[in-house]
Amino acid sequence: MGNTDKFEMIADMYDTPERIEIAKVSSGAIRDYLVDAKSKNAIDFGCGTGLVGINLLNDFHSVLFMDTSQNMINQIKQKISDFNIQNADTLCFDFEKEGLSDLQVDYIFMAQVLLHIHDVESVLSRLFDVLNEGGHLLIVDFDKNENVVSDLVHNGFIQAELTDMMTQIGYRDIQSKTFYAGSKIFMGHDASMFILDSQK
Template identity: 75%
Template sequence: MGNTDKFEMIADVYDTEDRIHIAKVSSDAIREYIDDAKSKTAIDFGCGTGLVGMNLLNELGSVLFMDSSQNMINQIKHKISESDIQNADTLCFDVEQEAPLNVHADYIFMVQVLLHIPDAELVLAKLFNVLRDGGHLMIVDFDKNVNITSELVHNGFDQSELKDMMTGLGYRNIQSKTFYSGSQIFMGQDASMFILEAQK
């Protein structure tokens, strides 16, 4: 997946105070869309070190932590083992490069992941097939930011354009809102973050 090599190198120093804070506000935003889900399965897609999914374990039946970086997966495996967590598993998988994923989930959430994916439409189409009928995809990412120019990441997303793309892929009941703004949180620039929720 996009920028995997970079994440392989920073896995063991990834959990900074700033990232832990962003993960908390992101998981709080996701929690608003999770209702009566103690028997439901979820995938923390592009999970990194699992900062978001770990915050949501109590709301869900199980969480599969998935990332294309083996070093990131090793970090979350250590956390699961250290805390003796019973309702979590891990999978190192590159959804862009590998064959279709033979797992299904009621919820998929991805936090600051889409901006690293060159072909967002391709990955969102693949995730549509992973969702069970009626399942929910939650995307947390940056609003489009004209001050960002990078060859490594998208400069955020226009919520209405993203909704149109996802409608074309078959997603329905799509809703989104900007929920957080911060200083220097996106490549050294002030930025805002949105959450988008869509259903299969």
Template identity: 60%
Template sequence: MGNTDIFERMAAGYDIPERIHIARVAADAIRAYAGDAKDKAAVDFGCGTGLVGMNLLEDFRTLLFLDSSPNMIDRIRQKISELQIPNADTLCLDLEQETGAELKADYIFMVQVLLHIPEIEPVLARLYEALPPGGHLLVVDFDKNEHIVSDLVHNGFHQGELISLMKHIGFTEVKAETFYTGKQIFMNQDASMFILDAHK
């Protein structure tokens, strides 16, 4: 997946206070949209070291931590083992290169992942295929930010454009809203974050 080599190098020192805080904020937003999903299977797509998903373990029946970085997956495996978490598993998979045919879940959430994927439509289409009818894809990412210029990441997304793309892929009901604004949270720039709920 996009920028995997960078995350391989970052894995050991990834869990800094700023990222832990943003992960909690994102998890709260996901929890509000997921509602009562305690009997559902979920995937933390692009999980990194599991900072978001670890906050949501009690909200789903099972939670699969998925990332394309083996080092990130090693970190979350350590956490699952040390804390003896019974309803969590891991999968190292690059959905940009692989079909993900074995991937199935009622809910898939991804936090600040989409901005690292150069061609987002094929990946979103594969995630659509992983969901059953009635399933949800929850995307948390940055609103478009013209102050950011980078060859490595998208500089955020227009919610309306992303909603249109989701409907083009096949999602029947899509809604999005900005839920958080913070100082220097996106490449040292002030930025806002949205959550998008795409319902299959």
């Protein structure tokens, strides 16, 4: 996944008050879309230090924390150990390089991950394959923001364009909305965030 090197370097100082607050907002938005999830398995995709997934552990039967950065995975492993969390596991893996044929889950959620992914369509296709029939992919990310100029990340997404791409892949019942706006939350710029729910 894009920017893995950067995340390897900042893993042990990643959990700032601002990131913790955004993670709370993001996990709250995701929780609103969960249906009968207590018996379901989920992947926190591009989990970072697990800030979003930790908030949702009680909403699922189990959560697999997945990231391309081993240092980020080490951080979440430490939290799992410190808090004696029983229903979580970790996996260091890069969906941009290969697919995972033997993994099947009911929910995949990703918060502020898609903007780091170079080939969005390829990764969304591979995630589609991992979902059980009727399973959900939930995306939280930034709305398109022309003020953000970066070689490292996408400058957000237009919800309708993302919906069209996902429909082509095979996702259905796609719904999205902007749910949060904040000051200087996207590379130093004011920005808004959307949530998108889709089903296989």
